[in-house]
Amino acid sequence: MEQEQQPIIQVSNLYKIYKVGTTKVYALNGVDFTLGKGEFCAIVGPSGSGKSTLLNMLAGLEKPTKGQIVIAGTHIEKMTERQLVTFRREHVGFIFQSYNLIQTMNAWENVAMPLTFRGVSKKVREPKAKKYLKLVGLEKQMNHRANEMSGGQQQRVGIARALVVEPQIIFADEPTGNLDSKTTMEVLKLMRTIVRERNQTLIMVTHDNHLASFADKQIHIVDGKIWKIEENLHPPDEKCEEDNGK
Known part of the structure; x- marks a missing residue:
């Protein structure tokens, strides 16, 4: 495989099996896919389908029962907890449904938090945080x-905080779940525009097929298996205009 063809994420034969008494529950049941650098991917499925489990595994928050997860050329399923912490800090940004902001801090201080954890001085982190808020x-x-x-x-x-560490990959778990429909569209467009401009990979978990349609690729998951993978053939900005015109 030529170097430029290397996908940023490769998942093969991925399983997550829980034991409930004597019963085996397959949260993920043999999942395979690849994602390229700069892609916006939606993992979409109903509650309990395995989509959040899949996101947690891609982010190194849960270990697979078996299978491989290769991110930026590294097998993360073989990493120790300490290696995973370093990996996440250096390569990954997170956007949460509940924002997870510290209420007693102002906006730029919240954005600067990941830089604080990295030991970046206030002189550097304050202007950088403000740049991403702009x-x-x-x-x-x-x-x-x-x-x-x-x-x-x-x-x-929350988006600025995820971006401030300049991650290769951004994971967003139901990022618009607490927003009204107008704000949801604004936030989705913003996320998509920013990651396109920076050639970052964005992986969003959602149960909403309409929101998933804004992604370049949709991975539909049902009962721990991939039901189908769709590539988005519509130019997304035209799609937004159509939606606004309704």
Whole structure:
């Protein structure tokens, strides 16, 4: 395989089996797919389908029962917990449904948190955090505390916090689950635009087929198996215009 053809994520024969008494429960039942650098992928399925389990495994938060997960050329299923912590810190950003902001801190301090954990000095981390808040359209809210902001603004802070570490891969678990439909569209477009411009890979878990349609690739998962993989043939911005015109 030529170097430029290397996918950023390769998953093969992935299983996660839980024992409930004497019964085996297959949360993931032989999953295979690849994702390229710069792709926006939605993992979509109903509650209990295995999509969150899959996200947790890709992020190194859960170990597979068997199978392989290769991210940026590294087998993460073979890593120790300490290696996984380092891997996540260096390669991964997270966007959460519940924002996970620290209420007593203002916006830029929340964005700077991952840099603080890395030992980056305040002189460096403050301007960097503010740069990413500008990127997500929050110039005027930099000194606002989390509880002074709307849900949409808090989620934008969450996106800036994920981006500030310049990750190769961003994982978003139901990132618009607490937002109204208008704000959801704004946040989705923002996420998609930013990762495109930076050639980052975004993996979003959602139960909503409409939201999944904004992704370049949709992986539909049911009962721990991939039911189908769809490539999005619509130019997404045209799609947004159509949706807004309804």
